[in-house]
Amino acid sequence: MTQHALKTLNRRFCVAPMMEYTDRHERYFLRQISRHALLYTEMVTAEAVIHGDKERLLGFSDAEHPIALQLGGSDPARMTMAAEIGQSFGYDEVNINVGCPSDRVQSGRFGACLMAEPELVAASVKAMTAATDLPITVKSRIGIDDQDSYDFLRQFVETVAAAGCTTFIVHARKAILSGLSPKQNREVPPLDYDRVYRLKSDYPQLEIIINGGIENLEQCQTHLAHLDGVMVGRAAYQSPYMMAPVDRDLYGDSAALPSRSDLVHAMLPYIAAQMARGVRLNAISRHMLGLYYGQPGARTWRRYISERSHLGGAAPGLLEDALAQMPIAA
Numbered sequence: 001m002t003q004h005a006l007k008t009l010n011r012r013f014c015v016a017p018m019m020e021y022t023d024r025h026e027r028y029f030l031r032q033i034s035r036h037a038l039l040y041t042e043m044v045t046a047e048a049v050i051h052g053d054k055e056r057l058l059g060f061s062d063a064e065h066p067i068a069l070q071l072g073g074s075d076p077a078r079m080t081m082a083a084e085i086g087q088s089f090g091y092d093e094v095n096i097n098v099g100c101p102s103d104r105v106q107s108g109r110f111g112a113c114l115m116a117e118p119e120l121v122a123a124s125v126k127a128m129t130a131a132t133d134l135p136i137t138v139k140s141r142i143g144i145d146d147q148d149s150y151d152f153l154r155q156f157v158e159t160v161a162a163a164g165c166t167t168f169i170v171h172a173r174k175a176i177l178s179g180l181s182p183k184q185n186r187e188v189p190p191l192d193y194d195r196v197y198r199l200k201s202d203y204p205q206l207e208i209i210i211n212g213g214i215e216n217l218e219q220c221q222t223h224l225a226h227l228d229g230v231m232v233g234r235a236a237y238q239s240p241y242m243m244a245p246v247d248r249d250l251y252g253d254s255a256a257l258p259s260r261s262d263l264v265h266a267m268l269p270y271i272a273a274q275m276a277r278g279v280r281l282n283a284i285s286r287h288m289l290g291l292y293y294g295q296p297g298a299r300t301w302r303r304y305i306s307e308r309s310h311l312g313g314a315a316p317g318l319l320e321d322a323l324a325q326m327p328i329a330a
Contacts (some may be wrong), residue, residue, distance in 0.1 A: 008136065009066055009092055011167065011209050011225065012250045013243075014038040016233035017070040017139075021119040025274070026287040027064045030236065032266045033243045033258065043097050045110075046082035048071030051145045058089045061270075068093035070139070072100070072110045074120055076127040083128040083136070091134065096124060101175035101182055112175035115144050118156045120162035129164040137167040139211070139231075142195050143174035150195055157199060157206070167207040169231055170196045177220040186212075186234075197226040217245055224250070239293035260291050261277070264319050271316040281318065282309035288319070297326045 014028055015022065017040035027039045044057050049071065060067060069091040073079045083094045098121055100111035114121050121138065128136045138160055142153050157168055175191040180188055191213050200208040210223050211231035220230045236243055241260060247253035258266070271284050285305050292298040304322040308314060 008036060009068075010036065010251070011038050011207065011229035012036075013042060013220065013246050014068075014169070014209060014229060014231040015236045015243075016211055017041060017043050017097075018233055018237060019043060022061045023069070023287075024064070025279075025284040026237070027067065028061055028270055029263075029284075029287050030240060030243065031064055032263050033240060034246045035255070036066075036247050036253065037243060038093075039064060040095065041067070041069050043070045043072045044082075046071055046075070046078040049082040049085050050078065054085065054089075057239075058086065058091075060089075062090075065090075066092045068095050070095040070097055072097040074109045074114060074117070074124070076120075076123040079124040080127040080131045083132050083134065087132045087134050093135045093137055094128060094132065095137045095139055095169070096121065096128075098138055099171050099175065101141075101144075101177055101180070112125055112141050112144050113177055115140055115152075115156055115175075116147065118159035122160050122165075125160055125165045126163040135167060136165060137169060138165050139169040139171070141171050141173060141175040142192055144223075145177055148174040151199065153195065153199065154202065157203065161203070161206060166205075167209065168199075169209040169211055170199065171214040172196050172210055175185065181213045193223070199308050200227050208279070216242060217249060220250065226237060231237065238290045239286075240288075240290055242294065260295075261290065264288070264323055268316045271319070275316065280310070281314040281316070285309040285319065292326070302324050 005320065015037055019042050022040060022042050032038060071079060071082050071085040071094060073082065086094050097111055098114045125136050131261055140156065142148065172191045176189060183214065193210065196208065196210045197267050207228045209229040209231050210227050213218060214230055214232045215235045223230050226310045244257045247255060250259065271281065274284060275281060289305060292301045301322055304325050305318065308318055
């Protein structure tokens with residue numbers, strides 16, 4: 001058992017797994033903003049974990065805790081092997097992806113299409129729980145295609161919970177498995193928060209986290225009046241400073257809120273260390289472009305970094321130069 005597995009995770013505020021976005025550099029940056037938010041990796045397939053470059057796929061900084069590994073797959077034996085590897089890397093949770101609607105994911109028989117096979121998901125939960133000391137959680141939709149009744153969701157949750165899963169993260173939209181892109185699946189099917197609230201009301205013993213369309217802390221507070229936690233995706237990426245009050249307002253942490261310039265300076269030693277290992281500046285700085293979202297000078301900040309961070313010789317000091325372009329009030 002890892003030292004982190006003994007902790008009880010507080011999922012009041014989670015940052016969603018997002019392909020191409022929530023890599024280790026993004027997570028390190030977000031950790032400078034919130035010490036308590038639960039961070040998730042990009043989805044990694046079980047087969048990639050078993051056969052791929054494990055350090056590249058799974059490696060992370062100790063500073064990123066608490067951190068959950070999201071796995072995609074449907075074979076209980078392979079999912080279990082991947083979960084054991086995840087535990088050996090020190091993750092605090094393993095999450096099963098039963099929500100992604102993309103064609104590529106469906107062809108691999110995982111993601112949202114697995115909502116139609118709750119017994120298969122339950123088999124993975126049971127095997128992974130038996131083989132590791134980590135909480136095994138499930139992220140799903142409220143339904144798929146024409147299987148979008150409350151009874152469908154309830155039966156899925158009941159079946160998977162009976163196998164030992166006590167935490168469900170529910171994206172409050174159904175998934176359309178053909179005809180919509182993954183982006184459209186985040187926007188077109190209507191949100192139904194009340195269905196997720198009803199699930200928590202009917203299963204108070206389960207931990208229910210809501211995901212989908214949450215854009216600010218006020219909305220988080222509204223959901224937390226009904227549920228155990230919230231998961232924020234695009235808003236946390238596009239406007240990361242929206243997370244600055246999370247520790248104070250959702251976790252009761254009295255530490256002072258960091259300023260935006262504080263966050264930039266906190267990142268400089270990390271960026272220097274990563275660049276010494278061969279990482280390009282823009283691989284990290286791209287995650288910081290939204291830091292001044294909605295503030296005077298936001299466009300200047302984005303443009304200054306975007307136009308220079310990919311050039312040969314770009315160094316961490318570029319971010320200090322970008323700060324110098326900003327209005328004092330920002």
